[in-house]
Amino acid sequence: MTSPAPTRSRKAQIDHTATALFRAQGFAATSMRELATALGLEAGSLYSHIKSKEEILHRVCFGLAQEFFAGFEQATSQAASIGGQLRQAIEAHVRVLTRDVAASAVFLHEWRHLSEPARSEFLALRERYEAQFRALVQRGLDAGELAAPDAAFATLTLLASLNWLPTWYRPDGKLSPDDIAHRLADQLINGLSPMGE
Amino acid sequence: MTSPAPTRSRKAQIDHTATALFRAQGFAATSMRELATALGLEAGSLYSHIKSKEEILHRVCFGLAQEFFAGFEQATSQAASIGGQLRQAIEAHVRVLTRDVAASAVFLHEWRHLSEPARSEFLALRERYEAQFRALVQRGLDAGELAAPDAAFATLTLLASLNWLPTWYRPDGKLSPDDIAHRLADQLINGLSPMGE
DNA sequence: TGATTTTACTAACGAGCGTTAGCAAGTGTA
DNA sequence: TACACTTGCTAACGCTCGTTAGTAAAATCA
Numbered sequence: 001m002t003s004p005a006p007t008r009s010r011k012a013q014i015d016h017t018a019t020a021l022f023r024a025q026g027f028a029a030t031s032m033r034e035l036a037t038a039l040g041l042e043a044g045s046l047y048s049h050i051k052s053k054e055e056i057l058h059r060v061c062f063g064l065a066q067e068f069f070a071g072f073e074q075a076t077s078q079a080a081s082i083g084g085q086l087r088q089a090i091e092a093h094v095r096v097l098t099r100d101v102a103a104s105a106v107f108l109h110e111w112r113h114l115s116e117p118a119r120s121e122f123l124a125l126r127e128r129y130e131a132q133f134r135a136l137v138q139r140g141l142d143a144g145e146l147a148a149p150d151a152a153f154a155t156l157t158l159l160a161s162l163n164w165l166p167t168w169y170r171p172d173g174k175l176s177p178d179d180i181a182h183r184l185a186d187q188l189i190n191g192l193s194p195m196g197e
Numbered sequence: 198m199t200s201p202a203p204t205r206s207r208k209a210q211i212d213h214t215a216t217a218l219f220r221a222q223g224f225a226a227t228s229m230r231e232l233a234t235a236l237g238l239e240a241g242s243l244y245s246h247i248k249s250k251e252e253i254l255h256r257v258c259f260g261l262a263q264e265f266f267a268g269f270e271q272a273t274s275q276a277a278s279i280g281g282q283l284r285q286a287i288e289a290h291v292r293v294l295t296r297d298v299a300a301s302a303v304f305l306h307e308w309r310h311l312s313e314p315a316r317s318e319f320l321a322l323r324e325r326y327e328a329q330f331r332a333l334v335q336r337g338l339d340a341g342e343l344a345a346p347d348a349a350f351a352t353l354t355l356l357a358s359l360n361w362l363p364t365w366y367r368p369d370g371k372l373s374p375d376d377i378a379h380r381l382a383d384q385l386i387n388g389l390s391p392m393g394e
Numbered sequence: 395t396g397a398t399t400t401t402a403c404t405a406a407c408g409a410g411c412g413t414t415a416g417c418a419a420g421t422g423t424a
Numbered sequence: 425t426a427c428a429c430t431t432g433c434t435a436a437c438g439c440t441c442g443t444t445a446g447t448a449a450a451a452t453c454a
Contacts, residue, residue: 010401153384238432412439416435419431424427
């Protein structure tokens with residue numbers, strides 16, 4: 001009862017298709033009948049594999065949160081300058097975002113359809129993640145490796161640039177995820193001015 | 198101070214309340230009965246003032262689009278360096294975003310619930326607006342006032358930072374809209390590195 | 395083999411959805 | 425006064441929603 005492989009695969013298939021629909025139409029505007037049709041099933045059949053519609057959303061949101069934490073931890077565990085750690089953290093974030101753009105979009109926009117207490121738990125995780133980023137930026141400011149009037153503000157702007165990515169990124173574009181990660185890090189750290197102005 | 202002025206038409210009140218609900222719960226997850234209750238009405242009464250639920254969304258989305266275009270035009274019509282124009286355009290964009298955060302959030306996230314052909318028209322407007330920004334950045338690159346490997350990429354990142362604002366901005370925060378506009382422009386143009394570099 | 399689990403079906407439930415029709419009270423205008 | 429316009433009500437329409445119950449074929453495994 002712990003982990004039969006074939007069960008997992010059908011469930012994962014449902015999650016995957018649902019994620020794509022949630023992204024394209026939103027959680028509330030996606031019906032279970034629509035999801036079932038996309039999978040070649042009848043609506044009722046879905047409930048042999050999942051308990052509820054929200055369960056899918058829950059799994060997507062919390063699963064991705066875990067990936068973000070893992071990426072950040074790996075990026076900052078290696079010895080490097082603060083600026084180097086920030087760059088690695090940015091690239092790790094971008095890597096998670098681009099690994100599954102649909103899931104990322106759902107993670108970023110559909111979490112508010114979680115009901116309590118999941119919603120609050122999710123927001124707490126999100127705040128914890130942002131706080132980690134903020135602390136890293138603050139260390140950079142203290143060490144003189146970064147310059148900004150306010151760590152909180154700088155961090156918000158930084159994450160903003162990253163989190164808009166799923167709205168325009170296409171896996172078949174000419175820039176690879178690593179290209180994008182590098183350019184984003186460059187632009188955010190160096191700005192748009194020549195020689196930094 | 199924020200009490201509804203008696204001069205505001207019932208229609209405008211409906212739009213305003215609906216915008217707040219659409220922002221908090223999403224368009225699809227907000228029912229007309231819920232909207233009516235928030236206004237102290239019965240559901241059917243709404244239809245003495247509006248034709249449909251989508252009509253409200255249409256008005257919010259296209260109304261804000263017009264504001265963005267007006268802001269950009271005013272920002273770039275004044276004679277200034279390219280960098281100065283970009284700075285003004287950024288600040289104009291932020292000013293529109295902060296004037297009505299709820300409407301901005303709806304504009305940014307709920308437009309996909311527009312049905313055709315409104316949806317395509319909206320996307321065309323959006324693309325036109327981004328193209329204007331992109332052209333401005335490109336002129337900056339050509340004139341040597343800005344530095345980036347790619348105007349399109351730089352523009353996306355720039356607008357990304359701006360458009361994330363409605364998710365965290367609170368009108369009663371300690372930063373005024375103009376403060377925010379200035380800081381955002383600084384950070385995006387100069388980056389996080391000390392002295393640029 | 396037989397037992398069990400997995401997978402999917404049909405049919406239906408109660409609830410809520412956006413919207414409409416018809417009516418009535420209040421308000422401004424001539 | 426009479427008329428029109430605005431505003432809001434009640435009641436209901438056809439429809440879709442997420443979910444459940446009960447059943448059964450197929451796959452898995454002892």
